[in-house]
Amino acid sequence: MKWFLQRLFAAIAAIVVVLAGAAALIQYQYSGEPAEWAVSNGTNALWMGHDWVDGGNGDAELAGLAPHIRAGEISDVYVHVGPLEYDGTLDPALYPEAGAFLERFRAELPDVRVSAWVGQRVEAGELDLSDEDSRARVLDGAADLMDAGFDGIHYNFEPLPDNGEDFVSLLAETRDAIGDDALLSTAVPQVEPLAGISFGVRLFAGKDKYWSPLYLKRVAESVDQVAVMSYDTAMPMEGLYGGFVARQTRLALDAVPEEVQLFMGVPAYPDEHATRDPDAETPETATQAIRIGLSDAAERRERFGTALYVDFTATDEQWAAYRDGWVSPPAEE
Template sequence: MNARTVIRHGLRALALALAAVVALGGLLAAALRLQFTGAPAAWAMSTGHDALWMGHMWVDGRRTERDVQELAVRLRGTGVKDVYVHSGPFEWDGRLDPAKYPNARNFVQWMHKHLPNVRVSAWLGQAVKNGLDLDDPASRANVLAGVAAVMAQGYDGIHYNFEPIGDGDEEFLDLLERTRRHTTLLSTSVPQIEPYAGMRLAARAALSHDKYWSRGYFSKVVARVDQVAVMTYDSFLPTQSLYGGHVARQAALGLDLVPEDKQLLVGAPAYHDHGVTWSDAAESVAMAAEGARLALSEHGRRERFGLALYVDFAATEEDWREYTTRWVTTGSGGRTLS
């Protein structure tokens, strides 16, 4: 076989591979677009089990009680029941320096005073790829020591956000189990659930880490916590309808997998620096709310289901308006939560 024949065969194989990728991409787009069809039920809306991720300035001394009073005005009448306040991150060896949250005790007291029905969890985490090694028992012990110390500040719970946690990571499950010694309210952010068979392995091959979790591993994590927040943002999908379908798919999978005595939260992107132009246009609180409502309508009523807004310091007035009008009070017989 001469060189020209080899090149011709190679180009043909490449063309076939590219055609297969395009075809699979088209099938995925069609499937997601189908998820984002129909009208949600009038009852599919907030039940008062929403959450808000909040920045570090609330516990490092930059915010005062007056700021908490203003926050209370913002949150009253919404569905926000939990706030996750950034109180870390952990060091590379798992230690948590108390100097990172010098005003935490005051902040928690102010929250309990002005928003007594809202639970305050310490949002703790770190990068675990080329960073914190949760496989190391000593690092996990340091993490738990930090959890014990931060809970002494009066927090109601712990919210973990370690990224990226690989599918099947047993050490993360061990950490969740041992964290129970220090808190009765435990939640974690989780990556997206594998939407269709084969996508987890394909994404892992392309990214060198797990973008998706299998349904089995997701269920193991759910069994060890009270709340899971699926990070449905940063999807890199180019249109609003595809992103809405993506959220609907993730919410539908979560509703099927999360028992009714656990809380499922759908991450809603209240930020505008995705890093790619089309994501800023495609992803929004409104599309996340619509996708969640469609999934809930299909599944049936669920009390412990809500949106989790990411993140307070980046959220615009438009983000808050979309949350309020598209999720808390809808245009079809909606009601305002007290």
């Protein structure tokens, strides 16, 4: 028994040392000053809630949001229109005011592209993307949304497995359904921060939290835009979150082809749960980390920006922090 306990304590100590080393390595990523050119170039995105298409929001709400969109240099918005049914059907009754919203929005913000945000949980007993009939119904819904006047389709299925063929098939089929002139985009999970870590996370969580860089590249090659959901990271402190996002930015820049628009997610919501510390995951930390990660490139990438999540919880203070951190940060002395 004594021998067993000694071995057990030694193993635990080794794990603690490894975890401490990994934490130090992650936090180190959030160091140094970003380059002056690592700022917004006017290509950024915003996820918008369902109230815009079901009649909950109108002229007054748009008048309040529009100045934030302009000042935030938002070029693309993803407006929630779902969710899909578990069989892939999208009921048009979920977005009865889409036409009126699009007319109102384009009159106010004619240069901002509007994509329909479509999604559903993809787990046992829920939407099955391996089923051809379910995918066909998803495509029917996408075609209806394009007929309603949206500029494109933005998918957000969670959780999606790493190296999954079904999602790649859906993207190819969607492109055929909506045509080359329409925007096709998707929200994507975080990138595996260290090679091999996904296996352990999968064993512990029972699902993939991360995608490999190779799979992200493969998905990105099928779309016009990808938005990395660089929040809900389970990082418990500002330094760890900042280091994680800086690392995510570097990995995503390497994986996503230059001709594809890459957005890095910025959190602006109050939720606190097992995978999010709202005191660590802030717009200030996210934008600084993104700038640090971007600064590792030789020059400013044209098709690169941020995506703020989400309009209906973002406060005036968070919008200001986003602008100060990304759109027009103060010059370094």
